[in-house]
Amino acid sequence: MDSSQFREAGKGAIDEIADYYDTLAERPVLPSVAPGYLRPLIPASAPEEGESWDKIQSDIDRVIMPGLTHWQSPKFMAFYPCNSSFPAMLGDMYSGAFNSAAFNWICSPAVTELETVVMDWVAKLLALPDVFLSDGEGGGIIQGTASEVIVTALVAARERVVRRRLRDMPEGEEKLDKAADIRGKLVALGSEHAHSSTQKAAIIAGTRFRSVSAPKDTNFSVTAAALRKTIEECRAKGLEPFYFTATLGSTGTCAVDDLAGIAELTKDYPDLWIHVDAAYAGSTLVCPEYQHLCPPLAAFDSFNFNLHKWLLVNFDCSAFFVKKRKDLMDTYSITPSYLRNPHSESGMVTDYRDWQIPLGRRFRSLKVWFVLRSYGVSGLRAFIRKHVKLGEYFNELLESRSDIFSVVTKSAFGLVTFCVKPTPPHSAVANANQPNPGHEAYLNDFTPTAEAQYQEDANQKTKDVYEKINSKGEFFLTSSVVCGQYIIRVVSATTLAEEKYMKQVFDALVEAVEEGQGQ
Amino acid sequence: MDSSQFREAGKGAIDEIADYYDTLAERPVLPSVAPGYLRPLIPASAPEEGESWDKIQSDIDRVIMPGLTHWQSPKFMAFYPCNSSFPAMLGDMYSGAFNSAAFNWICSPAVTELETVVMDWVAKLLALPDVFLSDGEGGGIIQGTASEVIVTALVAARERVVRRRLRDMPEGEEKLDKAADIRGKLVALGSEHAHSSTQKAAIIAGTRFRSVSAPKDTNFSVTAAALRKTIEECRAKGLEPFYFTATLGSTGTCAVDDLAGIAELTKDYPDLWIHVDAAYAGSTLVCPEYQHLCPPLAAFDSFNFNLHKWLLVNFDCSAFFVKKRKDLMDTYSITPSYLRNPHSESGMVTDYRDWQIPLGRRFRSLKVWFVLRSYGVSGLRAFIRKHVKLGEYFNELLESRSDIFSVVTKSAFGLVTFCVKPTPPHSAVANANQPNPGHEAYLNDFTPTAEAQYQEDANQKTKDVYEKINSKGEFFLTSSVVCGQYIIRVVSATTLAEEKYMKQVFDALVEAVEEGQGQ
Known part of the structure; x- marks a missing residue:
């Protein structure tokens, strides 16, 4: 063509x-199709010779539409x-x-730079605390889905604990053994109504998982007291809670955990990474009448919501904000420290590959930019x-x-x-x-x-x-x-x-x- | 709009x-832009009122194009x-x-079913061994990037070893302790010229990593002997190699590891998951003159190549084939076993979320289908x-x-x-x-x-x-x-x-x- x-x-x-x-x-x-409907509708292998677009396009109605x-x-x-x-x-x-695999700045400067600026737009739009803006130590990145974000945060949390505990130990086999011992006792936590992706992330990270009670009489929300109780129960067994997914809008009932109470609790547990999963309900923070939920977020390590759910940006587009981008880079950058450059640290040049699991990246900020401008704050x-x-x-x-x-x-x-x-x-x-x-x-x-x-x-x-x-x-x-x-x-x-x-x-x-x- | x-x-x-x-x-x-070029070109926050498309579109030339x-x-x-x-x-x-977050079959049957059939087309096009077709115990899935695929394979490999070792142990704290001990001794391997994503995947999985020597006199390829040597060195230290990325086209020089020799080696190390990373060079397997590389692949657990590199499918589109899909599902499905359904096991209904890290999925098979049909085998x-x-x-x-x-x-x-x-x-x-x-x-x-x-x-x-x-x-x-x-x-x-x-x-x-x- x-x-x-x-x-x-x-x-x-x-x-x-x-x-x-x-x-x-x-x-x-x-759709009313039964499992296996599609296979009989198309050949068993790719055609030898190329086909015309007319023929291909007509199959959208014949093959795809009935199964959507x-x-x-x-x-x-x-x-x-x-x-x-x-x-x-x-x-x-x-x-x-503009198709590219933009894994660092020079791979396409516009891809990196628009993302940084537009994530700042999003943070301001949602009245997120300033710690999540890129001009300090934090910033935002677009990832695919909330589940991918949770794995990213949870693994970074695991490695942050390991680094803190072994800060003074020289590199070598002995340190690797100690690190393995620490990882073996770690427990990730989430509301019993949190999305299953926290449990799955714990499997991927190779840590344990415990759910925190959130009964009907607290409207299915996790209270600070319930979280403290679970943490202390784990510790009594010699285990170490290192990560908690706080939910702003649970999957089942859109329950909101007690963010203000939990923010207070962070003082007692400085090694606990708290990630706020606002995948769906986060979009309401564009409205002032919901922004009372925002100030406690300053106490937490990370926050995410999916613009692809309720904010008109096509799938996939999950906005992930961290308070300290160094917490991600220390885990995900495999550039040795002597190659770190002052641009990256200053925020002048961001290599987002060091904030995420995959290497390559699409130009997703473009669709966010178009949506925010087309609708404007009032339209959203x-x-x-x-x-x-x-x-x-x-x-x-x-x-x-x-x-x-x-x-x-x-x-x-x-x-x-x-x-x-x-x-x-x-x-x-x-x-x-x-x-x-x-x-x-x-x-x-x-x-x-x-x-x-x-x-x-x-x-x-x-x-x-x-x-x-x-x-x-x-x-x-x-x-x-x-x-x-x-x-x-x-x-x-x-x-x-x-x-x-x-x-x-x-x-x-x-x-x-x-x-x-x-x- | x-x-x-x-x-x-x-x-x-x-x-x-x-x-x-x-x-x-x-x-x-x-581009000739300097770091930070973009921020001064656009406002500091989203506009209050929506803007016209004309205004937005004109900014592509003004703001984006110079930075591409x-x-x-x-x-x-x-x-x-x-x-x-x-x-x-x-x-x-x-x-x-057709925008959707198609995480299971009913979320859009066409999304799942076209992917299964089209991945079979791709496997046949590349003359991959039949074990990677969906009508047996294996099959293909589209993931984002080769680096994401490697994490997916490596974590599944880690959990497969744990399951095999603890098969007869009852569930409980003691089993979790044992599992942590096993994970703490695992080592992932890759050629010294393998893409850095294997090392990064080991960090994410929380395991050790060792590189296998691939000197100039073997044309930068890993031989079976070099791999065996590294495995035995690890074992002598009480460590357990559980995963190896074999490279079909290394990043630096497009070196191919000794696949036939390594295939023989698998008999001695049945717990070693071997993943073949053919991210770039895999596309050549559409040509019969390269298909002599394919038969040894039958000995390995998984294979992937990026259609978004050299096979005309826009980024992102990495084709990941596994010999036993159960190896993925046993790690990534958090549906308890008593909820497993016969459809999934038979391949009639596939829940690809159980083959991958994120939950949601885009309809990526559509672009693969269009490309294979437009070009035909001869065109590719x-x-x-x-x-x-x-x-x-x-x-x-x-x-x-x-x-x-x-x-x-x-x-x-x-x-x-x-x-x-x-x-x-x-x-x-x-x-x-x-x-x-x-x-x-x-x-x-x-x-x-x-x-x-x-x-x-x-x-x-x-x-x-x-x-x-x-x-x-x-x-x-x-x-x-x-x-x-x-x-x-x-x-x-x-x-x-x-x-x-x-x-x-x-x-x-x-x-x-x-x-x-x-x-």
Whole structure:
């Protein structure tokens, strides 16, 4: 394909992509294909001779489209969103055109320098404490995903402890033995509701992992007291907690750990690296009404959130901020210390390869720059507030039918979680004097057995309703289990989200419950 | 930006990108900016109100273009190439449009299924042994970079050893202690000329690292005997080698380790995970004349090469093949074993998140599919052979001036390395009876001192010439040091590469040498 053929093919693709977005709301969000659908649709090996673009392009509709889950659909309310935007797509087009493996400054100065400046823009936009700006000892880097960031932070934390303990020891086999002994006793910590990537990162780093309790009575948040308790329990066993993922918006319920309390705790545990995972909810910090969450962050070692979730930058784009970039470079730079250059230390020249696991890097700051400029601060705030409001609206809808739904965690950052109330057994109903039987009807004898039965029935019924909705493919929701309770999660934060789709999914849920009761 | 504005902006961007490619050869390959050039060109924070696309787009020329290193230029002969192609760019455009974080099958079945089939296409295209196809116990996955792949393989290797040793031990604190003890004695190995990413991966995994000797007299390749020697030396110290990166095309000189010999060795060391890093040179395996390298690969645990280097797929796209996918899943899946499903085991449904470090995934197989179909097998072979031939041509040019250049490693996979002969001291010239003084003139007394002096002078002169070429910015070359010898590397394998550019860079090198001699 030469450049004139590309002009034609590229413009055709732009029209196809625009058409796709114009018709997204009409498509069922989930595909109806069965596992293995694709292999029979295409040959078993690459063609001997090249094929025309027309032939290739027509296969997108035939082969790919039937197997897509439409994450940009307004009916996608599962997981957390993964929003695209047109300016971000344009950024990626230019990034692809300037294609390079920009692993150091000279590999393409613009790639490094725009990233540094734009990460400062992002830090200011979120009102992050100044320690995370590049003009001091910290700074921001774009990595792929929050899970990659957590591995990066956790391994750096592991090596920081080792360095601190063995600071005065000469290099050699004996030091390597000692380092191995230290690593063997380290424990990474995370909320019991933290994303599983912390546990996976501990496996990768070869350390132990313990979860910190975050029960329903603290709204599934880790308190400073709970964290201290776990740390001390580990120490009593001769183990050394070295890392904690504090959660600003947990995966299950969007719970926020007690950041202010935990910030105080850091004084007692200076070797504990605290990373704040705000993968989804971090985007709300663009709005002043959420920025009260920011000051405690100054006490922590690192922070990250995914612009590819809720801030309109196409996947992948996770912004990772550290207080001391030296903490990363001391682990990830394999340039011996006598080759360190004053530019890198001063921040004039940054070699981001020394802040991360892979060597090569894409030009991802371009799409961030385009998005921040296209929307402006006011546009981004309006975007976030719209979805927060949709969450509140959905919360109200659920409460309007408290006879069948029970809100488990109220609308937080746009996410609502709830369960379906079970139909009480006839005996319980007979004994109940409430007009609206439910939990109370079960519990009118207040025995633990009745409580357990209620929970089991609620879980089963919630699961049935959840599966019924997703099996239809019109909407896509996610379920979870928190502290033994089966919940349905609804979060509508795509670009095309609207109140009418919240009402539609609510009606579908009501219908699913009532069908179940009619059986 | 709405979809109609995107239609206009996108088509404008397509034209700009095509124009960029049409004018690439006229631009100096290296930018002339100084560190810190970009920050003063743009505001210190994001704008309050959104800006128009016209304003944003015009900043590409003003802010970005002056700071780009043009990796697609035919005058880019540094590192290894990082080729783009128009079909790959189209693939990335659709991938961006269907934007999702496809971490499991239902997140977008097409993303998983196309990847499985297309990785089979790639394995067949390269004549990889059948063990790497998805219909057995193995299969391929697209990861970002070779360095990411090496971490993934090395950590999986570490955990495989631990599992094997502790197979019969019940879960609990005691087992965790034992596992830590085992990890503390593990050593990862790689050629002294292997890419630094193996050493970095060992740091990330928290294991030791030792390099295996690969001297000039084996053409910088690791032999089976050298590997065995290092393994036994480690064992004698109570350490346990568990992983080795075998190199198919080293970074410095494109050396190939003795794969057939090392394949034999695996019988004696069944716990040693051998990963073959063919990041650059692996692409040549599309040509039958290189496929004699493939049969020994069946003895190894994993193999990878970067389609984003030499096979026309935009960055990033590293193809990683494993013989037993279970070796990855046993480490990276944190789904407890009782939740494993028969689909995953059978290969009907693959959850690639369990084969890798990050959770989320992009739709990268689309660009691979487009490239393989657009070029066809014959087109890809022609593409590789063209660059191999350019390397041979450049080798001939150097040999035509053996009075000033000395080829260190002959053209291999398109790469030639060489040094500049020093001007001998007057005394040596006076004693020399050769018409073409050089190494021989230095060594006519054959003392180690004269040899060392020759090497030092050659290194200095080669470095001077190298720096002179790059400082002009017209061409971009890379230097390296192998076994104490300073070398210049030239590899011309971009899409626009042509003989005339090889001649131009050769003339520039001759001129730089002669300028130096005139001083």
